Amino acid sequence: MLFLSIAVAILAALVLVDLLLSAAIIRRLRETETKLVEMTTPPASELSLGAAMPEFVSSDGQVSxxxxxxxxxxxxxxxxxxxxxxxxxxxxxxxxxxxxxxxxxxxxxxxxxxxxxxxxxxxxxxxxxxxxxxxxxxxxxxxxxxxxxxxxxxxxxxxxxxxxxxxxxxxxxx
The missing domain is CATH 3.40.30.10 (Glutaredoxin)
Incomplete structure (x- = not known):
């Protein structure tokens, strides 16, 4: 009976270590994904916030x-x-x-x-x-x-x- 109790305790410890490692890997993957999205998604415009609207007239003359x-x-x-x-x-x-x-x-x-x-x-x-x-x-x-x-x-x-x-x-x- 003692042998079985020790085996269950060791198995429980291994499962907890596995869970902790899995959580750490998932966290790291999410961080990496966020960085990749930031690197690959260009800004909507190169105009900086606070910049004045550029002078323009649409090609069909509808709006300026x-x-x-x-x-x-x-x-x-x-x-x-x-x-x-x-x-x-x-x-x-x-x-x-x-x-x-x-x-x-x-x-x-x-x-x-x-x-x-x-x-x-x-x-x-x-x-x-x-x-x-x-x-x-x-x-x-x-x-x-x-x-x-x-x-x-x-x-x-x-x-x-x-x-x-x-x-x-x-x-x-x-």
């Missing part, structure tokens, strides 16, 4: 930086064929009324390359003004946007308040 001055504006960048863009376009359309009530004007730039289908336009039109451009988009270059989807929130003074790849990163309900 001068027209957007004087009030808060959220600018969204999307591209046809982007796998994350449909979800963010729908989120923007779903929250369009809430964003409008907050006094924020929404302008979306959609880059559509030759032969690409334009499936995002209906959702983006619900949210505000939509400007469709070729691929690469001149607006993306002007605003130093690295990838889509991307959102930039400018305040009434024309300064960049927030940026992100998801709507929730730049516009949260208060």
């Amino acid at each position: 930086s001068a027209e957007l001055a004087g009030g808060p504006v959220m600018i969204g960048f999307f591209s046809a064929g982007c796998r994350h863009c449909p979800a963010q376009a729908e989120a923007l359309a779903d929250r369009a009324e809430e964003i409008s009530r907050a006094g924020v004007r929404v302008v979306s730039f959609l880059a559509v390359g030759e032969g690409a289908t334009d499936e995002l336009a209906p959702a983006l039109r619900k949210a505000g003004l939509l400007v469709t451009e070729g691929d690469p988009s001149a607006a993306m270059t002007t605003f130093q946007v690295q990838g889509t989807p991307a959102f930039l929130m400018f305040g009434g003074d024309g300064r960049l308040l927030g940026r992100g790849h998801e709507l929730s990163e730049v516009f949260n309900s208060k």
